[in-house]
Amino acid sequence: MNNILPLTKPVTKNLLGIAPEILLKWYDEMLLIRRFEEKCAQLYGMGKIGGFCHLYNGQEAIAAGSIGAITPDDYVITAYRDHGLAISKGVDPRRILAELLGKHTGTTKGKGGSMHLFDREKNFLGGHAIVGGHIPIGTGAAFACKYRGEKRVCLCFMGDGATNIGEFHESLNLAALWKLPVIYIIENNKYGMGTSVDRASSIEALHKKAAAYNMRSAVIMDGNDVLKIYQTVKAAVDHARSSYEPSLLEVQTFRYRGHSMSDPIHGHYRTKEEVETQKKLDPLTVFAEALKDAHLAADEYFESAEARIKSIIEECVQFTESSPEPPLEELYTDVYAE
Amino acid sequence: MPVVSIREALNQAMDEEMARDERVFLMGEEVAQYNGAYKVSQGLLTKYGPKRIIDTPIAEAGFSGIGIGAAMVGLRPIVEFMTWNFSLVAFDQIVNNAAQMLSMSGGNFNVPIVFRGPGGAAHSLAATHSQALESIYAHFPGLKVVMPSNSRDAKGLLKTAIRDNNPVVFIESEMMYGEKGEIPEGEYTIPFGVGEVIKEGTDVTIVSWSRILQHIAVKAVGRLAEEGISVELIDPRTIKPMDWELIFNSVKKTNRLVIVEEGWPFAGVGAQISHEVSNHCFDYLDAPVERVTQEDVPLPYAHNLEIASLPNIQKVIRAVRKVMYLD
């Protein structure tokens, strides 16, 4: 299997003239996601997190770059690999961790767990665990934006595997036909569980599926390049705001961990070398180097960032550990709206 | 007698039937190269090759429908759902096509297909990944619904399912795949519609199946025995067809019935059993039929809420004491 990302592509060099504080915010966000996921892995290992837990390590640049291209008013929806996107969308990481430990202070009071994070205030439409099931929902949010005459958009994230299910195709057709302001973003991490893209999709260039629906599309070959992601998503978002037209974007990326915490890191479906090679292109490392080269940050900055993030993670743990379990009465709440 | 896990028993059933009948093949997500998400198809790819052990994309409606079409024209597919929750994506195919084809086509096309995989709750998988769906499938005429609770039944019933000329919904339990039990030596099948008395008793009849039978009902029955309450425990093994005679005869003896199931109460399998028993055993009943089910809410993630919602030993004991007017 030759699924290796191109080794030569550096992070977009000129940094696109983006304000330094925004770039550093993205870096911090990516670092927070990375450390958050590492903490999750540890807590899962200790048996404190249950169920299925899918980590985002390796894909952080997609969250920071894509969500960096929208405003808090815009909607985001994704599948079950949702911690990173939730963090980038501004969901309180303390409440995410509390959710993962089934605490009452969690994003859904402990009802949804890792795969079902939600935050109405932050316009984060979830965490969805049935593959492809959320794609029409994201399309529906975009429908509502247009219906109300707003200029908001919805970013609808999905895995490569999700592009093979019917709901993906029905949604794309409807979004293109009805001109809905939705940007579909395929996080192509090369595998759906143990199945590589070429064994699941008749076409490996997944963004080309847009052609069948007469939809604009783009591919980002280097999903470690946060600026390239930002730039591409921004163009699609601007287009959606001005014309209500959807886009299909494909980002080539890689997950460092197993499919979920209960799966092996490489198993038989990919090699250790493949994982190790990909890790050398780490999105955090390449971004840090670009920031250094541009003299926007020096070693001290990265050390202080580590320290800051470490204390945020500690706060998350403390908040979670001191939070109560949901009371039993919660079992019967939220089944029907008032 | 050999002792094997339910996982191995299911594997043997598929292996033997594939060896016996060229028309049988297995299709589903991760069933081939990964040996199954829960390793039920371990080794089958090596033995039968990619023509007969087929990895699919995540496309439940598509590959279920492909199975149905292939079955209509002479093949005998086994379609694995990684879990039964994902069958809901293929609900149209299973209901409108598999279940109704024979009748709708006036007998032109039968659909000999097995849909199988784990159903019900595991640990903290939350609402979308924890559903016990037997009642909705049993609702549809044309489908048979099978729910084994041990290795012997898993193997014998799956072989019967594969040989059956109708669509069969075969629901396993993720939490029981590793549980071991004796199976008969050599070739055997177990017919549909024949339940089993797991334990004879005189005071109350309990009907339960699959994981809830083994993990909850059996244990509750043991505790009740310590209190001097003698429970007759019945495993129907197949939900549809249901072994009504076995249940009626037991109730006629004990005069009391408790049904313990994992699914939700409204229109659950237990509701149907309760109706049939009140119809056929009305004069024998000494108490209204009781049911223990999951609470009527989507299953939450948090461990404390999850265990509070699902049937447990205490709830079963309470129901039994109630039909005996002991509380």
Ligand SMILES: Cc1ncc(C[n+]2csc(CCOP(=O)(O)OP(=O)(O)O)c2C)c(N)n1
């Ligand atoms: C309809 C449905 N079928 C099967 C599954 C089981 N499942 C969960 S994740 C997954 C793989 C998805 O891969 P991909 O879309 O590439 O996302 P990734 O996990 O790589 O982020 C599968 C098969 C599911 N959740 N829903």
Ligand SMILES: [Mg+2]
């Ligand atoms: Mg993937």
